Amino acid sequence: MTSIAPAPTQTTPALPVSLNGVGRAFPGAPGEPERLVLRDVELKIAPGEIVALLGPSGCGKSTLLRQISGLDRPTAGSLTIDGTRIAAADQRCAVAFQEPRLLPWRTVARNIELGLPRGTDRAAGRARVAELLDLVQLTHAADLKPRQISGGMAQRVSLARALARNPGVLLLDEPFGALDALTRLTMQDLLVDIHRAEPATIVLVTHDVDEALALADRIVLLGTRFDRPGATISRILEVPGKRPRDRASTVLARLRAQLLDALGVPSHHDR
């Protein structure tokens, strides 16, 4: 037996993602013109990078994520993962949706199992699920049905299901939205740990400026200009510093003020 046998939980290398002039318009109601939601989104994401998507509600963050996952197709431009075109429901991605979307008739553990790559053998799969349950602190809830758990727990199950893939690209749509402040911080730290152990490329939608500052290498702001329809990238901020970051640092405080300004929130920050 040589040493090149694959490890039981094989880590997929992080993959680069490239968005080239991506636009998405939805057909309007009968008789109405089509509605442009996204336009001219141009972004190169390096392998292993964490990008946070920030923007007002309804501006198209989830829609953009759906383009990357291949669940939806752009009406303009193109996207690639690792240089190749994105397939319908591209299996190099794993998604944690904005809603948990758990199968109501399956237990928590069996829901996470759904995320395992096809063809994982039973024993390895079971071990991986147990490991993930432990990671998201839900070992005690393994045998409960989704209707028996809280919204925040369901969100963590959904995150675990996405992690089960060991994906090259991890797409997280407000993964910590329904969590209490403390669990949220714990989960953010957890994501940092996971990313260090298995560095996937992560695109993370969030409404929480501090979350973006704690997790992201770059923060991408989506916004709509008053004079034309369709949201596009209005600003990109590089966040300095290695993770885990000191949440109270002055550099982050200054960035926070900038971000809030850009989002149109008065920051009450003394300059």
Place this chain on the structure above:
Amino acid sequence: MSFDERGGAPVLRPSTTTEGRSPASRNGRKDPAQGAPARGRRRINGATLLLGAVVPALLLTIWLFASEATAIPDYLLPSPAQVVGAGVELANQGLLGTYILISLQRVLTGFAIGASIGLALGALVGLSGLADRMLAPTLGAIRAVPSLAWLPLLTVFLGIFETPKITLIAIGAAFPVYTTVSAALRHVDPHLVEAGRAFGLGRLALLTTVQLPAVVPSVISGLRLALAQAWLFLVAAELLASSMGLGFLLTDSANNGRTDRIFLAILLLAILGKTSDALVGLGERALLKRWS
């Protein structure tokens, strides 16, 4: 006589099965009340049985009183004892058991065939847009034909033996299943289907992992409706073209003025129908526990 063939079919979302599971609330934050057992799935205990027996006991008392203490003649309103006597008499002739068995056999055979066909058609129409556009209008038109209209045709085509009756019952049982299953499959939460797709499920895996489990409650309620329809169509078939069975007992007794036997047949139908429904109900509990 009013045969309500369509009455049962379009009940797509019985409260017992889909309660509190609108797409919006399904995976979102839940209020604690949703964890409690849904209304239709209450536990059966002594008190429930006792409460359920109150009205039948009351009816029996009224019946006893009306038949014994009033001037209504026996040929219009036989007493409970006379009805039991009629049952014993038929049993001694060996007819009662035969009639019950033949009716049961027809109902179950027709139900099994019809439900299977309904399930297959419902799955086809619910899953494939093409099949939907091609088949749904025709099936809708066939469903609109009142059951009795089939009977003369079936008798001519298939003779007066078992086949036409079974066919009629199968037609009656197929439609509730077809309607509920096709509608339920069309309305499986698209979010769940998309999640399945995102996690690499192909068409077949999606069907077995997401779509079929999601419609289990609807399939069961469709089956319950189908069973009720099967009894309805059984009596229709036996009333008009039969020499055996409970429906035949009804017409035969009407022709001979045996009101006691008519009462007997109606009581038997009530008991058999309720019992078979209760048995399906037991299966429903087990399945719902597993699939929701």
